[in-house]
Amino acid sequence: MLATLATTAVAHSGPWAAGFGWAFFLIPIFWILVIGLIIFLVSRRRHAYWAQGGPNGSYGPPWARGxxxxxxxxxxxxxxxxxxxxxxxxxxxxxxxxxxx
Structure with a gap:
């Protein structure tokens, strides 16, 4: 009986046996979203920087040029x-x- 319990415990261990196999697909989706958010925030900040005049204040809309x-x-x-x-x-x-x- 002890051997049967040990075999059953080993056979049903891990994320696939517990019913969380779908969680394996959430890891890449999570990192794709995190990287996408970082790219979005960096590009938004860069756009705001250039819209305010860039390094020498000569770019952007007239009200932001000085x-x-x-x-x-x-x-x-x-x-x-x-x-x-x-x-x-x-x-x-x-x-x-x-x-x-």
Whole structure:
């Protein structure tokens, strides 16, 4: 009787005998999902980095590139770097050379 119990215990041990054979397929699916999530998060972060201007601030949408030329000119005028006549002349040149004009 002891031999029969030992044989039965050995024959029915392991994940296949216990009814968890389907769990074997979950391991690769789990790792595929983890790697996919990592790739998604890295690409999303990289996209956000370039949309904000990249390394030198020259890429991305206009609102993410920094100050516009007119606001930079207004700041220089406010600081006193340029006088009113030079400010108005440069502002006129900027507005004349707009692509939407």
């Amino acid at each position: 100050a516009s030329a007119e606001s930079t000119l207004a700041e220089r005028f406010a600081k006193g770097d340029i006088d009113e006549t030079e400010y108005r002349a440069r502002l006129e040149v900027l507005r004349a050379n707009r692509p939407n004009a």
